[in-house]
Amino acid sequence: MSTVQVGEQSAQRSRIGVLVSGGAPNLHLAAGALCAFYEHGIRFDLIGTAGAGALPALLYTVPKNGDPAASLKSTVYINVHDLIYSVIPDNYKIFLKRGPWTETFWRLGRGLPHFDLTPDDRPHSGLRRFFNDSIGLMVAALTPTTLWYGSTSVCTRAGVIDDLVNWPALSTHPTKFFLNAFDLGRLKLTTFDNATLRPESFYAALAMPWLYEPTVVDDRMYTEGAAHDPSGLEAVWDALYKNGQPEVDMLVALDTVVTDLWLDPGNIQEALELAVMDPIVCLSEYTLALYSRLEAFLEKKGVAAPKIYYVPFPIQAQDARRILDWSYSNALSLWDIGYKAAKQFSVERDAATQSGNPDKFERLYRYYRVRNDRPLIRDFLSLFDSLFMP
Secondary structure, three states: OOOOOOOOOOOOOOOEEEEEOOOHHHHHHHHHHHHHHHHOOOOOOEEEEOHHHHHHHHHHHOEOOOOHHHHHHHHHHHOEOHHHHHHOOOOOOOOEEOOOOHHHHHHHHHHOOOOOOOHHHHHHOHHHHHHHHHHHHHHHHHOOOOOOOOOOEOEEOOHHHHHOEOHHHHOOOOOEEEEEEEEOOOOEEEEEOOOOOOHHHHHHHOOOOEOOOOEEEOOEEEEEHHHOOOOOHHHHHHHOEEOOEEOOOEEEEEOOOOHHHOOOOOOHHHHHHHHHHHHHHHHHHHHHHHHHHHHHHHHHOOOOOOEEEEEOOOOOHHHHOOOOOOEHHHHHHHHHHHHHHHHHHHHHHHHHHHHOOOHHHHHHHEHHHHOOOOHHHHHHHHHHHHHHOO
16 A cells, blocks of 8 residues: 655555546546555545446445455456357346346346356456357347337346445445435436445436436435546545545546547448437536536645546557447456556556655646546637636
8 A cells, every 4th residue: 555645755554535437438447556566556536437337346345255356356247249249249147137137137147057157267268258158148139129109218237236236345444435326306417325325326326318217226216426526526526525634645537538539430320329428428528627627727726635636547549439339348448448457557656655756656646637628628618717817
């Protein structure tokens, strides 16, 4: 565990929070990044999540197998073998058919013979993965569905998350964990935390309209919070301060890959995914950029506020073209990108700590320095220039 705050030679451990945003690509990017942080010894005091970002964050915090690194490495098995995906470009292992028999058929499929794959099998498990995914495809094809025009969503959930997360351990875990959801009755964002987050509230927080129907938890009806604040910042807002002092020294925001989602869609399915994802990731960028401008302004005024840093995920052109694919090869590529980015972030942070000179680290990773020069962000922040005048 890191013992020194960036730029300070002190024995006091840094207090760090991390924001894991929603969006399908961020599932594997975040899993790789959180695995690198875990292996580097970085432990977060506070975790704010939204949408799909909740799963890797939970695996980092309370994996059912007790091994965060192994659980995060195994997230790639959520995706579909490339040969199958090339014929049927859909993740039938996650997006299960709507109907009352879905849970029964899913559990039947889980009981059929299949190979148990470990993190070490990731590079050379092609035939075994093909067998497992073929069994899953057969079960998915045989599952009856009641989907019709009057259905309120296209998918039904099964107990996948229960096999991955140790829910009882979350309530007593020292890390403060937050996941947002949108309360349809009160028309406001609410937050589930260590005490209230369980499978039902997890599903409520991921109930994206049209994909999953609104979910009732304790007589309240919810849809996905990521559609309203995908950054996770609002989820942790009330926990950032105690007695007027910041609870953490720094917030680490994982990349939202916003520009990599500005694509010319290759088909109708991709067009629909982009229509959902584009406004979500842009909203996340705006939220984090505005906070970064605020905390930089407060720093100049001598007011303590958690500094926000940014872990960029450099997506190459060949990966950007398929960033929304649920193929296994794409999962591996995204996971590796997230892992390497967070590892480099950790190395640079250590170097800044050891040298006592944070200038390079600040230049590379301080959010307002790295992101605010983007045209999208710069134009948005210019609306608030009069508020942040010296």
